[in-house]
Amino acid sequence: GWWPCNTDALVKEQEGSYQDWVVLEPVKGPKGVQLAAYYPTNYFQSNYGLVSADCKNPELAVKFFDLLASQEMTLITQNGPKGIAWDYVSEGTSIAGGEAKWKKIPAKKLRSSQIPDYTDEGLNFVKYVWDPDAVMTHNTNDFRLSQYCANPKTSVEALLYQCGKAYSKYKPDDSTMLPNLAYTEEDAKKIADYTVSIGKFVNQATVQFITGDLDINTWQTYVDKINSMDLAGYLAIQQNAYDQYAKSLGK
Structure with a gap:
């Protein structure tokens, strides 16, 4: 929709x-x-x-x-x-x-x-x-x-x-759309934590980039900050959940 x-x-x-x-x-x-x-x-x-x-x-x-x-x-x-x-x-x-x-x-x-x-x-x-x-x-x-x-x-x-x-x-x-994924209980708790930390930061930064409070020339600093919040760990959980989803479909 x-x-x-x-x-x-x-x-x-x-x-x-x-x-x-x-x-x-x-x-x-x-x-x-x-x-x-x-x-x-x-x-x-x-x-x-x-x-x-x-x-x-x-x-x-x-x-x-x-x-x-x-x-x-x-x-x-x-x-x-x-x-x-x-x-x-x-x-x-x-x-x-x-x-x-x-x-x-x-x-x-x-x-x-x-x-x-x-x-x-x-x-x-x-x-x-x-x-x-x-x-x-x-x-x-x-x-x-x-x-x-x-x-x-x-x-x-x-x-x-x-x-x-x-x-x-x-x-x-x-x-190209990510489907609704299922997580283990442990991964679900981690996803919830990442949503608070990384998600909140990204949402705030998005608004600041739009309003001009953050300069687009500081983009790399923004990327470095997300990486420091363990973006790799978050992506690994999502990738594993997607791999399990694809496997269930025989892909």
């Missing part, structure tokens, strides 16, 4: 100056490299249903996973009850400009700026959707982009889609 901008902070489903803005595509770097940040297995699309050896009814557990991964249950878990928070449609234009298949139903009133109030519909509780990291969902591009869009010029989702299209041209090849 691509996250080029926070559209919610800019678009409020009404006319505005933001409509004159254009997406700033990734700038071209040394040797013509021009890539967008890309997360093929990100936080929201990496959930699995596991059946333990002690499960008394594995068939029912798998059926429950199938239910969660269905289109209708995905709409329920992400939006709320059918006919109240969302519904199917047979006409209208989708976010992607095609035929719409479903739409969100705006709440009649809000408990706060972000939380719909459905007490008039008999739903007297605040949390009417499930956390996306607690369930499996059916989030294919075609399904997500089939959402009804009344006005593409003022729609949050339509603008986000246009941003994604602009960035997708610069997506790195999947073969």
Whole structure:
């Protein structure tokens, strides 16, 4: 997935100056490299249903996973009850400009700026959707982009889609992406320590290079500092985990 901008902070489903803005595509770097940040297995699309050896009814557990991964249950878990928070449609234009298949139903009133109030519909509780990291969902591009869009010029989702299209041209090849790796308990603890030390330093330095607080001419000093934090040890653990992953695939 691509996250080029926070559209919610800019678009409020009404006319505005933001409509004159254009997406700033990734700038071209040394040797013509021009890539967008890309997360093929990100936080929201990496959930699995596991059946333990002690499960008394594995068939029912798998059926429950199938239910969660269905289109209708995905709409329920992400939006709320059918006919109240969302519904199917047979006409209208989708976010992607095609035929719409479903739409969100705006709440009649809000408990706060972000939380719909459905007490008039008999739903007297605040949390009417499930956390996306607690369930499996059916989030294919075609399904997500089939959402009804009344006005593409003022729609949050339509603008986000246009941003994604602009960035997708610069997506790195999947073969170059590091997959989610599994570590031994000992290595996992070391990775956590490296994330605090090396990760924190790199993040701070990145900001300082951008703001000019660090001179790009001091790059070698920056590299030497990372090496002194045992970058080689960190890379060795990652390499070993990747080698085990590749071996499991017969590569």
